[in-house]
Structure formats: C-alpha cells, structure tokens
Amino acid sequence: MHARLSPAAPAARATTALLAAALLTGLGPGARAAHAQEGDGDLGQTVAPDEANATGEAVLDVGHVDIGPRFTDGEWHLHGRDDAQSPPVWRPLTDVVTRVVDAAVQQAPDDPDFAFLDAEPGSDLHVIPQTQAPEVIWLGWNTQDPEVRERVNRGVTLTMHGVEGPGHFAVFLQNGDLGAPDVLWDGDDPGPQELWVDLNTHTHANWVFTEPGVYVVDFEISADLITGERVSDRAPLRFAVGEETDAQEAFAAADPADEPPGERESAPPDANAADTASEGDGSVLPATLAVVGGVLLALLVAAAALTLRGRRARRLAEREDGAAS
Known part of the structure; x- marks a missing residue:
C-alpha cells in the first residue's frame, strides 16, 4: 500500500x-x-x-x-x-x-x-x-x-x-x-x-x-x-x-x-564565433577558452543533477534510519 x-x-x-x-x-x-x-x-x-x-x-x-x-x-x-x-x-x-x-x-x-x-x-x-x-x-x-x-x-x-x-x-x-x-x-x-x-x-x-x-x-x-x-x-x-x-x-x-536564452537555459558555446576570433588574432587561445568553458558548463550541469539526486537519496536514507530506530 x-x-x-x-x-x-x-x-x-x-x-x-x-x-x-x-x-x-x-x-x-x-x-x-x-x-x-x-x-x-x-x-x-x-x-x-x-x-x-x-x-x-x-x-x-x-x-x-x-x-x-x-x-x-x-x-x-x-x-x-x-x-x-x-x-x-x-x-x-x-x-x-x-x-x-x-x-x-x-x-x-x-x-x-x-x-x-x-x-x-x-x-x-x-x-x-x-x-x-x-x-x-x-x-x-x-x-x-x-x-x-x-x-x-x-x-x-x-x-x-x-x-x-x-x-x-x-x-x-x-x-x-x-x-x-x-x-x-x-x-x-x-x-x-x-x-x-x-x-x-x-x-x-x-x-x-x-x-x-x-x-x-x-x-x-x-x-x-x-x-x-x-x-x-x-x-x-x-x-x-x-x-x-x-x-x-x-x-x-x-x-x-x-x-534571454543565456538566462533561461544554458546555451552551448558558439563554435563559429570562436573560429572567427581565432582567425582575427592568429591565436588559438580564444577557441581553447571556448572549449574549456563548454566542458566546465557541462560538468556544472551534471553536478547540479547529481546534487538533486543526492539530496533526495539522503532524505530517503534519513527516513529509513528513523523508521528502523
């Protein structure tokens, strides 16, 4: 039941x-x-x-x-x-x-x-x-x-x-x-x-x-x-x-x-913009930073999801411990 x-x-x-x-x-x-x-x-x-x-x-x-x-x-x-x-x-x-x-x-x-x-x-x-x-x-x-x-x-x-x-x-x-x-x-x-x-x-x-x-x-x-x-x-x-x-x-x-899309949902990095910046100054640094930023953003989203699951899991465990005692 x-x-x-x-x-x-x-x-x-x-x-x-x-x-x-x-x-x-x-x-x-x-x-x-x-x-x-x-x-x-x-x-x-x-x-x-x-x-x-x-x-x-x-x-x-x-x-x-x-x-x-x-x-x-x-x-x-x-x-x-x-x-x-x-x-x-x-x-x-x-x-x-x-x-x-x-x-x-x-x-x-x-x-x-x-x-x-x-x-x-x-x-x-x-x-x-x-x-x-x-x-x-x-x-x-x-x-x-x-x-x-x-x-x-x-x-x-x-x-x-x-x-x-x-x-x-x-x-x-x-x-x-x-x-x-x-x-x-x-x-x-x-x-x-x-x-x-x-x-x-x-x-x-x-x-x-x-x-x-x-x-x-x-x-x-x-x-x-x-x-x-x-x-x-x-x-x-x-x-x-x-x-x-x-x-x-x-x-x-x-x-x-x-x-704005950036505030409502996280948008992926603009690869075209990174390429344009790289061609303009002859450096790969802007493109590299864009890639690193995208990886960090993905990690943050994954961490947020794990935190939510973890919070619920802890709540379940606390309730089960309370019932067992």
Whole structure:
C-alpha cells in the first residue's frame, strides 16, 4: 500500500481521494505518454467544434479547466478550455491566472515515494487534485478539439521547459492506493520534460505547490500534422497559490520564455564565433577558452543533477534510519 496526500479538512477528505485518472506507458527515449481512461468518472466530455474564444484577464479558482491545443484562424495555439461557464470557452493562457485556494491544502505524506515533493512529512501543500473537489479548481489537459483531431498525426507533445516560484512544483499521477506516484513534471529537474499525449484524450493529475505565492510554468505544445508540417506554441501557465497571493502579481510575472536564452537555459558555446576570433588574432587561445568553458558548463550541469539526486537519496536514507530506530 502506498500513502496518499492527506487533506487538511475532513470535508475535503471525501472529495480529494487520489483515484486513477490515467495510465502511463513508455514511448521511446525522451518522451513519456499519458492516456486518459475512457468513461472514468468525470473525464468523459465532448468538445464542440464551435466553442468560442474569450479574451480579457480571467482569474479561475473553481470549476473545470483543461489546457490543450486549438487552431484559431488556422494558427496553432496552447489555450485553456474553461467550462465553469456554459457553453465552455477557450482562453489564451496569457489571459489566465489559476488561483489555488486554501481549501486545496493537504499534508505531505510520510512516505519515501513522495520524496520528490521536497516537503517535510506533515507540512502543508497546496494541491490541485487528480479527482475533482468542489471548492478547488480542477486542472487537466485534453486533445479533443475536433480540428486538432482532424489535422494532427497521432498525438501531441506537451513540454515543461521550467518553472519559477517560491517553492517546489511537481505534477504526478497516482493509481489510488495501489501504486507509487508517477511523476510527469518536476520543477527540480533541469532541461525540457516532455510528455506524449494521444489524440482525443482527457487527463487530470495532481499539481503540487510546497509554498504559497506566484508560480509561472513554461509550457510548450507541439505536433506533426498529417500534411507533414510541424506546429508548436509556447505559453506561460500562471498560478496564484494561496488566498493571500495577489492575482495581479501573477499576471505581471514575467514569461520565462521571454528571458534571454543565456538566462533561461544554458546555451552551448558558439563554435563559429570562436573560429572567427581565432582567425582575427592568429591565436588559438580564444577557441581553447571556448572549449574549456563548454566542458566546465557541462560538468556544472551534471553536478547540479547529481546534487538533486543526492539530496533526495539522503532524505530517503534519513527516513529509513528513523523508521528502523
């Protein structure tokens, strides 16, 4: 048996049980796959071809929202489908802040399987649950837009490039009490994290924030069309976590994709620039320094990854020692 996240209030306990919403399968190196279970509770839905686009800032704190791809005037976009109103509307993610209210607070489980949360057992977490809770926004993703289903070949790739916020962020699936959490995106892991999503699927997962405040998640959705064309769109998913957090601060938060590449992700050294410098002054020193710099950068990235794994390993060992004593 595996632990679940524990709701803070008895009323939430009945509504935030972590039941199965999707099954994961492998899809080759570098990509994972998420598949919704057809007919699983409230996951069954139909997306109409004539659903409208909405504009203007919107703070979403209750009801059902899916992020997903849509063609607007022939252009591929990553939007949010808001069906808190009827009929549902699609909103640009830049117009949306997802508020995670304090009714979403649960306690971090005392279970080594949840070490990836970087949270002390019993500490408060804000959690958008995998199964719907009436007082908490229910956030998932779908690939059910009719034009998307008609034009895309097989499925899409949903990539998290990074996250900025005051605490740790993670998204995972859990198959009730019978399985360990399956981590889809982890804010501690460097580099792009890809998730393959089949066409005509609808999935919900657990979105976890260890501290209140503003979080901005840098998402990209890409696909191959049946014509052979490759399409992609990148947009920020903004959160105001905790009722004391100002939603306007979240709207004002910078889009990580707008940062200079050198600040967002480490870029490899420019070999052409090194060659040009070498030819200009007749010396191999600039090129040598560029190579050395690239090696040092690779070592730093590797060391950072090992440090993260080491921290988690130490936490697991400490918990096991504590249990043994």
